[in-house]
Amino acid sequence: MKTIVILSLATSMAGCVWTTRAAEVSLESAPPVVVRTMPVAGAMDVDPALAEIRVTYSKAMRDGSWSWSTWGEENFPELIGKPRYLPDGRTCVATVKLQPGKFYATWLNSDKFKNFKDTNGQPAVPYLLSFRTRESGGGGSGGTPAEMNQLLNDNQRAVLAWTDRQFRSFFDARSFDGWSDKERSDLETRLIESLKGPQTRDYFQAINTLGAMRSTKALPALRAIAYERADKNNRDRWMAIRSLGMIGDKADVPELIHLVYHGNQNTHWWAQISLVRLTGQNFGKDWNVWGKWWNDQSGQPPFKPEIIRWWSGQAEPDKLAESLDESDRKFLADLKPKP
Structure with a gap:
């Protein structure tokens, strides 16, 4: 088990003081975090023909549990059916229908909705996935x-x-x-x-x-x-x-x-x-x-x-x-x- 030094900022009326404490943290005890998305967060040239959004977490997740939440109603991707997890247990896939030339955003967990959880029930750290599709699909191939x-x-x-x-x-x-x-x-x-x-x-x-x-x-x-x-x-x-x-x-x-x-x-x-x-x-x-x-x-x-x-x-x-x-x-x- 690795020891990670966590820095916390303590504030008081007299000013700010940096303090440190050591905590025993492991991959098993840490909350899951997003390690990869498809499309890439912030991408500005996504093929509107893209049929799936994928999010991969740092650890195995609870099957059948997720929170794809709205950042704005007009920017939420149109979902086709229910999301699902791939056999790796870490990657959640949502089938979508995207429009060309549009900005999309979705919260993967949020302050209110926290159903992306690991197998122990620990909620994942919230993550905002946003991207923009290009004006046209650019041909028949499956993306750039x-x-x-x-x-x-x-x-x-x-x-x-x-x-x-x-x-x-x-x-x-x-x-x-x-x-x-x-x-x-x-x-x-x-x-x-x-x-x-x-x-x-x-x-x-x-x-x-x-x-x-x-x-x-x-x-x-x-x-x-x-x-x-x-x-x-x-x-x-x-x-x-x-x-x-x-x-x-x-x-x-x-x-x-x-x-x-x-x-x-x-x-x-x-x-x-x-x-x-x-x-x-x-x-x-x-x-x-x-x-x-x-x-x-x-x-x-x-x-x-x-x-x-x-x-x-x-x-x-x-x-x-x-x-x-x-x-x-x-x-x-x-x-x-x-x-």
């Missing part, structure tokens, strides 16, 4: 890279950072917003032609540049690479998956869910990351939960849970997912930068 990064778990962030280090020379960081229609069309035509092979550096760079361009013309060719049911070198597959996430067509979600249990590490991790980017959700490697969530979305293409065999002799998805746990642990350990 910064917003996506907030939703990723630690392992997904590690894969993202490692990929940026290892494959930076294949990626295209240019902005194509100022290009004329002709310039853009000419480049797309050349790059899509490059996807016919052979698998040279130009081929791999074309996959990634088409993603950076948000090229909807390239969707058929990129999908053919990403979803080919065959034994193959998977570098072009996961790069195509990455680009599909950047382009942002949610019709790719059902196929990407099946790639969550693909045996190649880069492939199934990038399937997770692209799903987060496309949907604003994060169910990690649990393809069953991804599928159930997708089927619950009205007006979306159906997710069909029958097995997709990505290679010969493939096990059933649940058995395959179990077998990937050990190889993933080694894969993630090897991603850490060498000293």
Whole structure:
């Protein structure tokens, strides 16, 4: 148990005196505090298509107990259904419907309402979450890279950072917003032609540049690479998956869910990351939960849970997912930068 020195300010008619006292404080005895929110508190460019607000506390919380309170009636997010806790027990999620160009604020506990409590019944420290949505949704993807990064778990962030280090020379960081229609069309035509092979550096760079361009013309060719049911070198597959996430067509979600249990590490991790980017959700490697969530979305293409065999002799998805746990642990350990 750590000893923390607490400073308190004592006042009297004669003036102010600083006093100190030592208190035995531990994580278990301290009240829970907010350690992370999605969107980030104070954000000024939140995608109005964001479907969930998430708040993560410093410790396990009492299930079914929360206080999302108004700061101002006109600024309170429109809630869809009841909030819920994720399996980690620390993260409370509220499904919302946001409007573009609007300021939002909500108290997470307040002086009056204190139902965010830890498992021992201790109320959390009040926290005011405020943010502003941008004027438009900015396309079909699930938020900006910064917003996506907030939703990723630690392992997904590690894969993202490692990929940026290892494959930076294949990626295209240019902005194509100022290009004329002709310039853009000419480049797309050349790059899509490059996807016919052979698998040279130009081929791999074309996959990634088409993603950076948000090229909807390239969707058929990129999908053919990403979803080919065959034994193959998977570098072009996961790069195509990455680009599909950047382009942002949610019709790719059902196929990407099946790639969550693909045996190649880069492939199934990038399937997770692209799903987060496309949907604003994060169910990690649990393809069953991804599928159930997708089927619950009205007006979306159906997710069909029958097995997709990505290679010969493939096990059933649940058995395959179990077998990937050990190889993933080694894969993630090897991603850490060498000293």
